[in-house]
Amino acid sequence: MTRTNITIGLFGFGVVGQGLHAVLERTPGLRARIGRIAVKDRNKARTLPAELFTFDKQDLLDDPSLDVIVELIDNADEAYVIVKQALLNGKAVVTANKKMLAEHLPELIELQKTTGVPLLYEAAACASLPVIRNLEEYYDTDLLDSVEGIINGSTNYILTAMNRDGQPYAEALAKAQKLGFAESNPALDVEGLDARNKLVLLLAHAFGLVAGPEEMLAVGIDRISSLAAAYAREQGLAIKLVAEARRLPDGGIAAAVLPTLVAPGHELSNVHDEFNGLVTQSGFADRQFFLGRGAGAFPTASAVLSDLSALTYGYRYEYKKIQQNAHLSLAPDAAEVDVLVTFSDANAPDEADFTVVHEQFRSAQRGNYFTGTIGLGQLARAAWLRQPGVCVVRLASPLRAAVAVEALAEATV
Numbered sequence: 001m002t003r004t005n006i007t008i009g010l011f012g013f014g015v016v017g018q019g020l021h022a023v024l025e026r027t028p029g030l031r032a033r034i035g036r037i038a039v040k041d042r043n044k045a046r047t048l049p050a051e052l053f054t055f056d057k058q059d060l061l062d063d064p065s066l067d068v069i070v071e072l073i074d075n076a077d078e079a080y081v082i083v084k085q086a087l088l089n090g091k092a093v094v095t096a097n098k099k100m101l102a103e104h105l106p107e108l109i110e111l112q113k114t115t116g117v118p119l120l121y122e123a124a125a126c127a128s129l130p131v132i133r134n135l136e137e138y139y140d141t142d143l144l145d146s147v148e149g150i151i152n153g154s155t156n157y158i159l160t161a162m163n164r165d166g167q168p169y170a171e172a173l174a175k176a177q178k179l180g181f182a183e184s185n186p187a188l189d190v191e192g193l194d195a196r197n198k199l200v201l202l203l204a205h206a207f208g209l210v211a212g213p214e215e216m217l218a219v220g221i222d223r224i225s226s227l228a229a230a231y232a233r234e235q236g237l238a239i240k241l242v243a244e245a246r247r248l249p250d251g252g253i254a255a256a257v258l259p260t261l262v263a264p265g266h267e268l269s270n271v272h273d274e275f276n277g278l279v280t281q282s283g284f285a286d287r288q289f290f291l292g293r294g295a296g297a298f299p300t301a302s303a304v305l306s307d308l309s310a311l312t313y314g315y316r317y318e319y320k321k322i323q324q325n326a327h328l329s330l331a332p333d334a335a336e337v338d339v340l341v342t343f344s345d346a347n348a349p350d351e352a353d354f355t356v357v358h359e360q361f362r363s364a365q366r367g368n369y370f371t372g373t374i375g376l377g378q379l380a381r382a383a384w385l386r387q388p389g390v391c392v393v394r395l396a397s398p399l400r401a402a403v404a405v406e407a408l409a410e411a412t413v
């Protein structure tokens with residue numbers, strides 16, 4: 001699609017949809033206008049004339065006057081049907097729906113290939129931060145070693161409100177919802193699933209690895225115990241929800257989303273409120289840091305706007321790294337991680353799962369914890385991880401290649 005006047009068929013007129021409308025009004029240079037809007041609730045009052053709205057998706061998908069479908073609804077299953085049909089109908093699509101993308105990425109990549117129609121989704125990972133196109137284009141030849149970041153705005157907003165402002169968890173979550181940062185189902189945010197969906201997109205564009213979300217471990221902030229929070233405070237560290245993907249020496253990729261202790265000098269320690277931050281590490285450019293708003297109406301709409309503009313000059317993702325790295329796979333059993341585990345007497349973790357246990361603490365008043373090293377795959381499989389009263393927080397060290405138990409024993413003799 002290379003034209004300068006775009007007529008948009010917009011699905012969804014919630015936080016981001018209304019943000020996009022406002023942003024387009026203030027961006028006359030793009031010459032893009034919303035032709036029709038599909039929404040769901042017939043009883044909701046709208047801020048635009050009623051004739052602009054429809055409740056039938058076909059009114060947009062079958063309308064030849066609409067060049068681009070912008071999909072901004074909060075239902076991933078319905079979004080999938082809409083996006084697929086739009087591509088098959090030859091309409092370019094811009095979406096912010098990371099859940100839908102993460103669940104259907106292989107098919108959506110194939111559909112772009114077979115139809116020749118572009119699907120862009122910069123807003124789906126880190127909202128206003130231009131990460132997808134940078135990972136796809138800028139790091140095209142400079143080999144990336146890792147991406148590590150705070151990629152969910154709501155949980156960062158909640159953790160900031162709790163730690164800096166002393167707000168209770170439930171109050172901070174309610175505020176994140178009120179401000180339009182949280183998903184309609186906020187469990188996606190606080191359980192680490194939204195960050196994991198975004199990590200799927202980062203993996204595809206950073207490393208050319210297309211993985212399903214369920215293949216990666218995600219632990220959310222909803223399980224952070226008061227003992228873990230106290231441990232962090234006493235050590236002068238902050239707990240952040242961090243998504244990490246790291247190339248291992250043997251070529252596999254270790255990837256996970258975990259609450260993580262972040263040291264004061266680390267780039268991510270300065271990412272507050274609903275901001276996101278992403279650190280990339282690559283062969284030649286070395287370490288780089290992206291920082292910006294990771295949720296909210298205008299920041300997210302700004303990324304949608306950028307995708308619309310990119311469509312006008314014929315931009316599409318080429319997924320070059322997927323072709324180059326067809327052999328690449330996730331290797332959780334080749335990786336290990338240092339963690340803090342807090343637990344109640346009733347649900348103690350199995351210490352035999354750990355390669356090493358470092359520090360132990362037991363107190364009838366404060367609760368119990370230990371720190372140790374565990375294989376990433378072992379941690380993901382551990383039944384105790386999901387037991388009530390168990391909290392796992394990654395220590396400040398990154399994911400790394402697993403050291404075999406024997407090698408460790410030899411080294412310590």
Ligand SMILES: NC(=O)C1=CN([C@@H]2O[C@H](COP(=O)(O)OP(=O)(O)OC[C@H]3O[C@@H](n4cnc5c(N)ncnc54)[C@H](OP(=O)(O)O)[C@@H]3O)[C@@H](O)[C@H]2O)C=CC1
Binds near residue numbers: 181
């Ligand atoms: N909020 C944010 O900061 C960010 C959100 N996103 C993503 O953007 C998308 C939209 O989020 P957000 O704007 O916050 O969500 P909202 O809940 O604010 O709005 C959702 C909109 O979708 C409409 N809708 C739901 N189902 C359908 C359907 N089947 N057909 C047509 N319209 C439908 C709703 O209609 P109605 O008005 O009738 O209820 C509503 O207008 C989500 O995928 C989200 O994950 C991505 C980055 C940031």
Ligand SMILES: N[C@@H](CC=O)C(=O)O
Binds near residue numbers: 126181194
């Ligand atoms: N709920 C998401 C919205 C943006 O992606 C978040 O909080 O990051």
